[in-house]
Amino acid sequence: xxxxxxxxxxxxxxxxxxxxxxxxxxxxxxxxxxxxxxxxxxxxxxxxxxxxxxxxxxxxxxxxxxxxxxxxxxxxxxxxxxxxxxxxxxxxxxxxxxxxxxxxxxxxxxxxxxxxxxxxxxxxxxxxxxxxxxxxxxxxxxxxxxxxxxxxxxxxxxxxxxxxxxxxxxxxxxxxxxxxxxxxxxxxxxxxxxxxxxxxxxxxxxxxxxxxxxxxxxxxxxxxxxxxxxxxxxxxxxxxxxxxxxxxxxxxxxxxxxxxxxxxxxxxxxxxxxxxxxxxxxxxxxxxxxxxxxxxxxxxxxxxxxxxxxxxxxxxxxxxxxxxxxxxxxxxxxxxxxxxxxxxxxxxxxxxxxxxxxxxxxxxxxxxxxxxxxxxxxxxxxxxxxxxxxxxxxxxxxxxxxxxxxxxxxxxxxxxxxxxxxxxxxxxxxxxxxxxxxxxxxxxxxxxxxxxxxxxxxx
Amino acid sequence: xxxxxxxxxxxxxxxxxxxxxxxxxxxxxxxxxxxxxxxxxxxxxxxxxxxxxxxxxxxxxxxxxxxxxxxxxxxxxxxxxxxxxxxxxxxxxxxxxxxxxxxxxxxxxxxxxxxxxxxxxxxxxxxxxxxxxxxxxxxxxxxxxxxxxxxxxxxxxxxxxxxxxxxxxxxxxxxxxxxxxxxxxxxxxxxxxxxxxxxxxxxxxxxxxxxxxxxxxxxxxxxxxxxxxxxxxxxxxxxxxxxxxxxxxxxxxxxxxxxxxxxxxxxxxxxxxxxxxxxxxxxxxxxxxxxxxxxxxxxxxxxxxxxxxxxxxxxxxxxxxxxxxxxxxxxxxxxxxxxxxxxxxxxxxxxxxxxxxxxxxxxxxxxxxxxxxxxxxxxxxxxxxxxxxxxxxxxxxxxxxxxxxxxxxxxxxxxxxxxxxxxxxxxxxxxxxxxxxxxxxxxxxxxxxxxxxxxxxxxxxxxxxxxxxxxxxxxx
Numbered sequence: 017x018x019x020x021x022x023x024x025x026x027x028x029x030x031x032x033x034x035x036x037x038x039x040x041x042x043x044x045x046x047x048x049x050x051x052x053x054x055x056x057x058x059x060x061x062x063x064x065x066x067x068x069x070x071x072x073x074x075x076x077x078x079x080x081x082x083x084x085x086x087x088x089x090x091x092x093x094x095x096x097x098x099x100x101x102x103x104x105x106x107x108x109x110x111x112x113x114x115x116x117x118x119x120x121x122x123x124x125x126x127x128x129x130x131x132x133x134x135x136x137x138x139x140x141x142x143x144x145x146x147x148x149x150x151x152x153x154x155x156x157x158x159x160x161x162x163x164x165x166x167x168x169x170x171x172x173x174x175x176x177x178x179x180x181x182x183x184x185x186x187x188x189x190x191x192x193x194x195x196x197x198x199x200x201x202x203x204x205x206x207x208x209x210x211x212x213x214x215x216x217x218x219x220x221x222x223x224x225x226x227x228x229x230x231x232x233x234x235x236x237x238x239x240x241x242x243x244x245x246x247x248x249x250x251x252x253x254x255x256x257x258x259x260x261x262x263x264x265x266x267x268x269x270x271x272x273x274x275x276x277x278x279x280x281x282x283x284x285x286x287x288x289x290x291x292x293x294x295x296x297x298x299x300x301x302x303x304x305x306x307x308x309x310x311x312x313x314x315x316x317x318x319x320x321x322x323x324x325x326x327x328x329x330x331x332x333x334x335x336x337x338x339x340x341x342x343x344x345x346x347x348x349x350x351x352x353x354x355x356x357x358x359x360x361x362x363x364x365x366x367x368x369x370x371x372x373x374x375x376x377x378x379x380x381x382x383x384x385x386x387x388x389x390x391x392x393x394x395x396x397x398x399x400x401x402x403x404x405x406x407x408x409x410x411x412x413x414x415x416x417x418x419x420x421x422x423x424x425x426x427x428x429x430x431x432x433x434x435x436x437x438x439x440x441x442x443x444x445x446x447x448x449x450x451x452x453x454x455x456x457x458x459x460x461x462x463x464x465x466x467x468x469x470x471x472x473x474x475x
Numbered sequence: 476x477x478x479x480x481x482x483x484x485x486x487x488x489x490x491x492x493x494x495x496x497x498x499x500x501x502x503x504x505x506x507x508x509x510x511x512x513x514x515x516x517x518x519x520x521x522x523x524x525x526x527x528x529x530x531x532x533x534x535x536x537x538x539x540x541x542x543x544x545x546x547x548x549x550x551x552x553x554x555x556x557x558x559x560x561x562x563x564x565x566x567x568x569x570x571x572x573x574x575x576x577x578x579x580x581x582x583x584x585x586x587x588x589x590x591x592x593x594x595x596x597x598x599x600x601x602x603x604x605x606x607x608x609x610x611x612x613x614x615x616x617x618x619x620x621x622x623x624x625x626x627x628x629x630x631x632x633x634x635x636x637x638x639x640x641x642x643x644x645x646x647x648x649x650x651x652x653x654x655x656x657x658x659x660x661x662x663x664x665x666x667x668x669x670x671x672x673x674x675x676x677x678x679x680x681x682x683x684x685x686x687x688x689x690x691x692x693x694x695x696x697x698x699x700x701x702x703x704x705x706x707x708x709x710x711x712x713x714x715x716x717x718x719x720x721x722x723x724x725x726x727x728x729x730x731x732x733x734x735x736x737x738x739x740x741x742x743x744x745x746x747x748x749x750x751x752x753x754x755x756x757x758x759x760x761x762x763x764x765x766x767x768x769x770x771x772x773x774x775x776x777x778x779x780x781x782x783x784x785x786x787x788x789x790x791x792x793x794x795x796x797x798x799x800x801x802x803x804x805x806x807x808x809x810x811x812x813x814x815x816x817x818x819x820x821x822x823x824x825x826x827x828x829x830x831x832x833x834x835x836x837x838x839x840x841x842x843x844x845x846x847x848x849x850x851x852x853x854x855x856x857x858x859x860x861x862x863x864x865x866x867x868x869x870x871x872x873x874x875x876x877x878x879x880x881x882x883x884x885x886x887x888x889x890x891x892x893x894x895x896x897x898x899x900x901x902x903x904x905x906x907x908x909x910x911x912x913x914x915x916x917x918x919x920x921x922x923x924x925x926x927x928x929x930x931x932x933x934x935x936x937x938x939x940x941x942x943x944x945x946x947x948x949x950x951x
Contacts, residue, residue, distance in 0.1 A: 065745070071547040071827065074566045077536075078553065094532040096553040106533075113529040116604035117519070120527045148569070173747055173868075208747055208868055219747065219868035252869070257715040257951070287522060288627055288663050288670065366532045403873035404862035405895035405947065409663060409672040414712070414895040414947040416864070416873035433871050435895050435947025437714065471949045473714035473897075 031056075032195065035187035038082060038103055043189065045111040047084040049125045050189045051325070053365050054080045057182025060148065064155035065174035072148065081365035084110045088119040094366025122351040125325070128190040130347075130357070132328035135321040139314050140198040141181065142228040151177040154203055154235045161239030162207040168250065169243050173206035173219060179229070186363070192326040200317075201229045205242040211250045218252065220245035220400075225457060227315050245399070248420075252430035254474040255421055261395035262436055262470045263388055263422070266453060268398045269462035273307070273378060275440055277460060278408055280334060280342075281371040282349025282360075291411030291441055295340050301444035303338040304381060311359060311374030318374040318459030324363025329374055332358050338445075344371045377461040381450035385464040388449050390425040396472055397422055398436065411440035417472075434474040443467055481650070482640050485511045485535070491557050492642040496580045498564040499541045500644060503571040506805060507541040507580075507644040509560070510782060512637065512824040519604060520631035521611040529604055538824040539563035542806050543571040551825050581646035589786045592772045592779055593654055593680035602683040607632050610658075610686060614696040618662050621700035624707065627663040628696070632656070632686075641784040649784040654680050655775065655931055657920060660695050664703035671709070673702025674877065677918030679775045702859065702878050705890050712879065712894035712948025718854035719896065719941045720847055720882065723915035725860060727934030730765055730835050731923065732863040732872040733900040734758070738792050738800075739818075739830040739925075740807035742867050749870030749901050750798065759796040759904030762840050766791050767802055769817060769833030775919040776834035776933035783819040783828055790816045792835075793904070804830045822928035829925060836935030840910025844938035847909045849885040855946055856880045856887050857896070870900035873947075895947040903944065911938030 031054040042050040056078035063071040080103075081094040091113035095106050146154075159175035181199035186192070204223035210216070222242035226232050264272060276292075284290035292300060311329025313319050323329055325347055333341045343353065346361035346369045362372030389397055398419040405414040414437040420427040438446075451464030482489055492509055499507035513535040520528045536553040537560065548570035550563040611630050618628045633656065640650040657678035664671050675698035679685070686692045721729060734750075742748035750758070759765070769787025771777050778787045783805050791799050803811070804819030807830055820831040848856065856879060863874030875895045880887045916935035923932040 065545075069546050069570055071549065072566075072570050073549045073551075073827065075551045075825065077551075077825070079534075090527075091529040091531075093530060094534075096534045096536065102533075109531055113531060113604055116608060117527060117529045118525040118608070120525060123527070171745070171747060173745070217747070217749070217868045219866065249869075254945075287629065288665070289629075289661075289672065293670070367530060368528060402864040402866060402871070403875055403895050403897075404864070405873070405875035405893060407672065407893055409670055410892070412892050414875065414893065414949075416871065416895055416897045416947070418871070432869060433897055433899060433945065435714075435873070435897050435945065437712075437894065437947050437949045439949075471714050471947075473945055473947045475716055475945075 031185040032187060032193050034098065035185060038107060039187060039189055041104065041107045042082065042084050042111070045107050046086055047111060048087055049085040050083060051125060052080065052082050052187050053363055054185045055182060055365050057180055059178065059180040060151060061176065061178045062148065062151040062155050063174050063176045064152060064159055066172055067156060067160070069152055070174055079365040082106060082110050083368055084114050085124055086111060086114045088121055088123050089114045089117050090123050091117060092366060092368045122348060125188055125190060126327055126347040126357060131190055131192040131326045132194060132322040135194055135196065138312060138319045138321055140196065140227050140319060142199045144229040146179045146201065146229055151179065157235035158203050158205040158239040161236040162205050162243040165240045165243035166247050168209045168247055169207045170210040171208040173208060175203065175205040178202050186322065186326050188326060194322045194326055196321050199227055201226050201232055203232060203235060203238050205239045207243050207246045209246040209250055218246055218249035220249060225317060227317065249418065249430050252418060252432035254433050255431050255472065256475050257473045259469050259471050261392050262467045263392060263395065263397045264465045265397065265399050266455060266462060266464060268401050269465040270460050271401055272465065273376060273460050273462045275406055276444065277344065277373050277376050280344055282343050282345040282353060283371055284408060285343060286349055286352035289409050291408060292340065298340060299338050300340045301335055301338045302447040304450050305335050305338050305447060306379040307335040308332065308379070309334055309344060309360065309373050309376045313375045316375040317456060320374065323359045324361035324369045327357055327359045327361065329359045344373060346371050373459050375456065375459055377454060378450065378463060380452045380454040380463040382452050383449050385451050385453055388451055388464055388466050389422055389427065391449065392422045393424060395422045396431070396436065397427060413438050413440050413443065434472055436470050436472055438470045443470065482511065484513065484638060485555055485640065487511065487555055489648065491560060493580065493582065495539065495560040495564045496642060496644050498561060499568050500580045501568050501571050502574055503543040504541045504568060505543055505809065508783060509642045510538040510824055511640040512536060514635060514637045514823065516633065516635045518631060518633040519607045519611060521615060522629045523627060524615055526608045526611050536824040537563065539567045540827065541567040541571060545810060546570040547806065547827060549827050580644050590779055592770065592777050606683065610692055614660060614692055617693045617696040618660065618700040621697050622704050624664045624666050624704060625662050625700050626665045629661045630659065632658050641782065643784055647784040649780060651779050653778065654682065656681060658686055658692060658695060659920065660699040662699045662703040664707055666707050669707055671703050671706035673699045673706060675699040675702065676920045679773045679919040680777060681773050705878065709890040709892045711950045712891040713946055713950050714948040716943045716945050718851050719944050719946065720851060720854065720856045721936060721939050722858040723911065723913050723936050723938050725917040725934065726857060727836050727917060727936035728860050728863050728874050730837060730936065731832060731932065731934050732865045732874055733898060733903050734765060734792065735767065735832045735835045736865050737867055737870060737900050738802060740801040740803040740811060741830055743801050744807050744811050748867050753798050753901065756798055757796050758798045758901050759793050760907045761796040762910045763793055763796050763904050763907055764791065764838045765793040765835065766838065767818065767832050767835045771834055774834050774916065774933045775921060775931045776832065778833065781817045781819045782821045785815055785817040785819060787817040787833055802830050802832065804828050820930050822930055826928045829928065831925065831930055832923060832932050834916065834933035834935065836914065836916060837910065837937060839912050839914035839937045842909040842911050844911040844913050847911055847938050847940050848882060848887060850909065850940065851882045852884060854882045856882050865900065871897065872900050873897045891948070896944055897947060898944045903941065906942045907939055908942050909940040913937050
């Protein structure tokens, strides 16, 4: 068995006390308001490749982030060194930095009256400790299942089992103190398939992430799905350039939602850097689309009892039948837009808050993915997108894609080295069918989607 | 003069480091190292005409690693006591699971990096926040002065000051101080309902004075503003296969994505790269010679030594079209029996070492850039790019233009909107027909991601012509 690091044992109470001390010191240094985040975590990560352990990583770490306001000026700092000397220096540095920047009328903590008053348990933490041997076993079984699934699976980028758990404590000068623990367990398998004639290789992967170890699907089922995805890419070719309907699978549809999520984020909007500027209350998408961001989903991968500023999280309707109903806001971006926070402050230790989704998802429709593919005479089924060809200011969209060509409602053959292009403003309106297959594999989740037409560039 | 970095900076004695290495020295361990890192990052940023944000972060820790055959055991800690080192060492050696080795770990001989690629700047790394604020204010004013249609300017200035010491089981104890900074500017232009964005930036292992020299910061501001204004008149990009001329400098991201990642030794040892077993084979036309060079003074991708203490080198990857060499770290060089190139890099003490690029560029050719453009009847001229990505296994890569023009009858004409270019790595450079004599390195903004780790890199390119590549626009 591996030993634990001994010197960093602490509790929520210990961190709350530490936070109170630092806040008091900041006040003594001239801060008019301040907040502090303390986070710690443990991770164990095991990578197996071709049946043997490739890499084993274990760590325990902690970090503290401080934000101070001196009137309307503010600065943010962070450190991993929790000694008295280090924290004294941190507070002094932060106050010095804050005095050096310009006054920003809108800056400040949320009002004291807005702070979360209850912190419901959202079932985000599993105390199960998965030991090293078990993690190795899971990864080995996942990879072995991929190799066993088909003789054309000839190689592997490996299988990885990660477990992590940690605690977050947030406190501010209004007297708010919040704390929660969370955990994650994940298995991913990345097999490589080889085409017998040409020797051409294709890689794909499958994965699952859960807050609870017991909820993970079997290693074998994840490995088999990974193999199925790699195998079906063999023999991929380019297609001729043409406009066709495009069906996005769950994963790639999720990436479209992530683009939409950025576009409704308060920071992009007040900087006038979003293609959804000034669209509140207007139709921005197909009337089939209803989209929620729900921070209180029990056991959700994006759930948290309070946001990065200590406001209660909640369920927000972002789009209802195609009409934009809400942005995602924290206090600062909300004030810039004349709106209250939506409880979406996201906070990495050491940075001032930004906006992030909690569990951001599209309400499923009734059609199965097979029915959606079946509705296409000629078109593209996209299973992977690469590159960064998205302009958030204009909505212009052009990305590398691979997937399958659809002929007469059937997946005819795999395709690669093509791009799909359009403009997100139009693409959202051109969503013609929404699938019934919503599954949460991360904070953003979408069922299969069909867009009526996009430009596919190939030969 | 260069001072060798002392372990004392981390409150650790040489004896303690030696003791930890000794603990890692079980029979089946081939190699072990300790990587001590202290990093101070600072940033100031402005938007809406005011410098609103300032941030500073300090981190310190040690990464402890042992390799046995193909296995790597790794642990890290932000505490640096003897006890923490011991626990980390026990975790790292877990993968070897074997009794104590026979031969002792050699006593590290203190040595210094063989060169100093980023001197002077170190002393000037500390700059008053007020000076940074003033720099950003001047940028804002300059960009808005460029054109009244510039409606917002976002600028940030980031610096990092990193001190590392590497102690290895092969007897090295060596340190480096690695300054790094970057200035990044984004402008939003608006003309009625038409809103467009333009970006520009630069930096390197340079101090603050670099940005004020010749008013470099103001030229960055004008470039960002110019691109945003230009894009106001851009038309939709074409779709399909066509000749593309890439301008020099940052478009070298082509090499990074199409070739560079595929030549990292780990993928080739595992035979998961489209370039596996292509050494000695033709992968580019004979006008293409490509190097990875970590030894260029002050460049963003340069290092005196890599993160395993190996001096960086200039490695010829492709010589006149023939694939010559992969880039390596110690683990992969040992397992493959190929030379060590000094490309073992890690994002920080919390990450494992991987073979990574430094500054990757194509050497100058003989063509006149004007002749290259004149040779194209109908095609695309791409000047600036956003990010790129590659699928190592099937070799398909993309990179997305942010400033591009149509070429019609040998002349650069209408600006077009950004579009993604997609191609096949082992094939694309065989379609390079002309290489300009105007090699340019990028301005120092590149960050490369691999396995979740980000490291600073550089790229470079002379003007070049690709006979055909798929352009992912929307227009036939």
